[in-house]
Amino acid sequence: MKLDEIDKRIIGALQADGRRPYSRIATELGVSESVVRYRAQKLEQAGVLQVVGIADPLRIGFDRMALIGLKVRPGSLDAVCHAITAFPETSYVAAIAGSYDVIVEVVCRDTAHFTEVLTQRLHHVDGVLSTESFLVLEIHKMAYGWGVGEVATTAELA
Template identity: 30%
Template sequence: MRLNDLDERIVHALAEDARRSYSDIGAEVGLSAPAVKRRVDRLLASGAITGFTVRVDPAALGWETEGFVEIYCRHNTSPDDIRRGLERYPEVAAASTVTGEADAVVQLYASDMRHFERVLERIAGEPFVERTKSVLVLSPLLRRYTSGSPT
């Protein structure tokens, strides 16, 4: 489903703060609270909005170390094989197949360097992994939770 301008503005408002009231969002986009609710319900039903959540600073949960791991897979490894292999690691925050030499890139969090190293070793030992290459995050510079800006 492609969002129209009004729906995009509503989604942007919810992405900034999902706890905002329909009335507050309606005042911003020029609709009544019931009209905003109907649109949000339709966006949920269509799958354009996949859910509501809270964003937590990983450090508040004890995850002080962040890194990205490039995964180079053995021949004939499917994206489903990669996903199944990685989904059991609670340290993996995100994983995507990518273009370029690597087959996938994984974002992971760990409590410290030793924990990061142990997780990296376990991932490198997965049957589908040929090799890995990792980098550690020193300072996150920019994190966006929405795509695009409201018009």
């Protein structure tokens, strides 16, 4: 999907505040509310945009958060990623370049839950050769407002 300037500005506005009313975004961009609503829905349907509430898991009762680097058997990257995305504990799964083939973020209730996810499920995914875990001690930044810049007002667009 090719994004134009209005799409990018809608994304930027919703990244800054996912609860911002379409009417306010429309006013800031100098377009109608229906244009903003239609475009936001189109962006969501295309998988470009997802508006969700983000919470720090370590502050809402989850005691273990970790990043896990995986080395996978050649030719099994897509199957491994697909299998792991089905785990309810995974919040991020990405194929990467470097020392690992996949990086996974998991959020678990406690050490026992993390141990079960790692040793009883992740290690049993066909194609996983090895793992290395990095426990998150404290989150200093969790941001999702990248890539589209600031929202311009009508005056700035003119």
